[in-house]
Amino acid sequence: DTGVSQDPRHKITKRGQNVTFRCDPISEHNRLYWYRQTLGQGPEFLTYFQNEAQLEKSRLLSDRFSAERPKGSFSTLEIQRTEQGDSAMYLCASSLVGSSDTQYFGPGTRLTVL
Amino acid sequence: GQQLNQSPQSMFIQEGEDVSMNCTSSSIFNTWLWYKQDPGEGPVLLIALYKAGELTSNGRLTAQFGITRKDSFLNISASIPSDVGIYFCAGLSGANTGNQFYFGTGTSLTVIP
Numbered sequence: 001d002t003g004v005s006q007d008p009r010h011k012i013t014k015r016g017q018n019v020t021f022r023c024d025p026i027s028e029h030n031r032l033y034w035y036r037q038t039l040g041q042g043p044e045f046l047t048y049f050q051n052e053a054q055l056e057k058s059r060l061l062s063d064r065f066s067a068e069r070p071k072g073s074f075s076t077l078e079i080q081r082t083e084q085g086d087s088a089m090y091l092c093a094s095s096l097v098g099s100s101d102t103q104y105f106g107p108g109t110r111l112t113v114l
Numbered sequence: 115g116q117q118l119n120q121s122p123q124s125m126f127i128q129e130g131e132d133v134s135m136n137c138t139s140s141s142i143f144n145t146w147l148w149y150k151q152d153p154g155e156g157p158v159l160l161i162a163l164y165k166a167g168e169l170t171s172n173g174r175l176t177a178q179f180g181i182t183r184k185d186s187f188l189n190i191s192a193s194i195p196s197d198v199g200i201y202f203c204a205g206l207s208g209a210n211t212g213n214q215f216y217f218g219t220g221t222s223l224t225v226i227p
Binding site for chain 2 (some may be wrong): 004006041052056107
């Protein structure tokens, strides 16, 4: 399977703990995006990378959130000191520059903060 | 931020019926994408539109990029039970807002066999 993969698929944590999610994009894609989706809503943009450079961050991305893509391939999204309001589906997507940014999504990581 | 209004919010139809849904924006978009999402899964791309007026089909699905570049439509013909899910539109407005896609709030489709 050469689609976007995310790990883990589900994460349950206690408030105040740190969590880290991983995304592996489609192999030739140089852009990688993170979105958050809450129940009944569409995905909301958090941040995106072109290769290893983080080019844009949403105001939704508080200072407790950090994303990295150190070698321009996989990416990690870390949430520090989780809060109950962080409970959501975290989606990763990738695209290829020059393809009009058509984005392909992974299956998501469902985070539940107790 | 950009607002995408997607309607209807939900639809209950009989198997075999045709479905229409649309998405409107207060701003001009350069790209429109339509996705389908099943519960607990990520959105799956259905159709991508890149030019105003463009009409593109994918099997029983047809989508159009509105002439004003502020709207898009998705039609599903002869619906079947596996069409059940939530359909999202997404728009990309271009240089002034980076490469950020904005999503609608979704249309939930239920197909009654």
